Amino acid sequence: MTKETDIKITEVALRDGSHAISHQYTVEQVTAAAKALDDARVPYIEVAHGDGLGGSSLQYGFSKTDEFKLIEAAVSATDFSKIAVLLLPGIGTIEDLKEAAALGANMARVATHVTEADVSEQHLQTAKELGMETVGFLMMSHMVSAEKLVEQAKLMESYGADTVYVVDSAGAFLPHQVKERIKALREALSVNIGFHGHNNLSLAMGNTLAAIEEGATRIDGSIRCLGAGAGNTQTEVLIGVLDRMEIETGIDLYKIMDVAEDIIAPILQKPQEIDRDSLTLGYAGVYSSFLLHANRAAEKFSVESRDILIELGKREIIGGQEDMIIDVAAELAETNKTSV
Ligand SMILES: C[C@H](O)CC(=O)C(=O)O
Numbered sequence: 001m002t003k004e005t006d007i008k009i010t011e012v013a014l015r016d017g018s019h020a021i022s023h024q025y026t027v028e029q030v031t032a033a034a035k036a037l038d039d040a041r042v043p044y045i046e047v048a049h050g051d052g053l054g055g056s057s058l059q060y061g062f063s064k065t066d067e068f069k070l071i072e073a074a075v076s077a078t079d080f081s082k083i084a085v086l087l088l089p090g091i092g093t094i095e096d097l098k099e100a101a102a103l104g105a106n107m108a109r110v111a112t113h114v115t116e117a118d119v120s121e122q123h124l125q126t127a128k129e130l131g132m133e134t135v136g137f138l139m140m141s142h143m144v145s146a147e148k149l150v151e152q153a154k155l156m157e158s159y160g161a162d163t164v165y166v167v168d169s170a171g172a173f174l175p176h177q178v179k180e181r182i183k184a185l186r187e188a189l190s191v192n193i194g195f196h197g198h199n200n201l202s203l204a205m206g207n208t209l210a211a212i213e214e215g216a217t218r219i220d221g222s223i224r225c226l227g228a229g230a231g232n233t234q235t236e237v238l239i240g241v242l243d244r245m246e247i248e249t250g251i252d253l254y255k256i257m258d259v260a261e262d263i264i265a266p267i268l269q270k271p272q273e274i275d276r277d278s279l280t281l282g283y284a285g286v287y288s289s290f291l292l293h294a295n296r297a298a299e300k301f302s303v304e305s306r307d308i309l310i311e312l313g314k315r316e317i318i319g320g321q322e323d324m325i326i327d328v329a330a331e332l333a334e335t336n337k338t339s340v
């Protein structure tokens with residue numbers, strides 16, 4: 001079991017949760033949330049468009065507020081917490097990273113598809129040069145074997161990642177699969193190992209505990225489950241559970257409960273629950289951020305979201321291929337027309 005004081009939580013609702021509210025965060029919301037999370041002593045708070053720096057676009061969805069304004073607001077609102085930003089090479093640029101660092105962001109999380117770690121080299125190195133703490137974030141980790149994951153994680157380690165994350169973007173992992181992967185990484189790497197789960201199969205908490213048991217020390221959570229799909233491991237619940245397990249996170253349980261109830265709940269556009277569509281994400285192994293895109297395409301083409309998601313899973317569509325959601329919806333509509 002992990003050393004008692006060694007679990008460091010990154011709160012991702014102000015980035016991953018952006019997917020769930022169609023990137024509509026305001027400066028006021030981010031300021032209030034960051035201030036309260038700081039007061040609860042959350043070590044890291046991630047702030048950005050859901051798809052990371054530079055994500056505001058037709059492809060991924062336009063942000064209501066410029067993300068640099070949100071980052072600036074979060075930095076101003078915090079004394080204790082460090083502000084993290086996510087960057088997907090090809091969506092965000094080195095210039096975006098420099099701007100975030102200049103505003104006071106001090107952790108860079110560089111995310112790639114699980115087989116494409118090699119595109120993170122210059123971003124991780126630049127982040128290091130900028131004095132930022134660095135994270136390599138291997139998205140859709142469920143799509144590869146433990147051996148492949150180790151190979152890709154080692155690349156990120158060699159580029160200067162201080163931590164490498166196993167990212168269950170689809171919420172598709174089962175606990176024994178998480179254990180196998182974290183153990184393999186623990187044995188092969190000397191940097192910190194992290195875990196980022198999604199709750200589409202109601203396994204985010206179980207998978208997170210499995211990861212901790214195998215030595216993961218960096219854990220992501222989203223308060224009130226405000227993340228893509230059914231959300232992430234619910235931060236305030238995780239703090240309660242770890243407290244019961246006598247694993248110290250440094251976060252004040254009652255304060256984080258109050259942030260969830262008083263500040264985050266009013267931001268939700270609808271309760272974060274495992275409904276038919278989010279369950280399908282986990283079942284079919286589909287990127288959680290595709291959920292609202294699929295809902296919109298379903299409405300536009302009068303087809304079922306579940307059918308779109310199942311087909312995206314079969315075709316192994318990954319982040320960056322959001323345009324395929326429309327293609328699949330249009331094809332399903334055509335098939336439905338010809339079969340009546
Ligand atoms: C860009 C994605 O939303 C990153 C993430 O949180 C995931 O893959 O999960």
Ligand SMILES: [Mn+2]
Nearest residue numbers: 016169227228
């Ligand atoms: Mn996520």
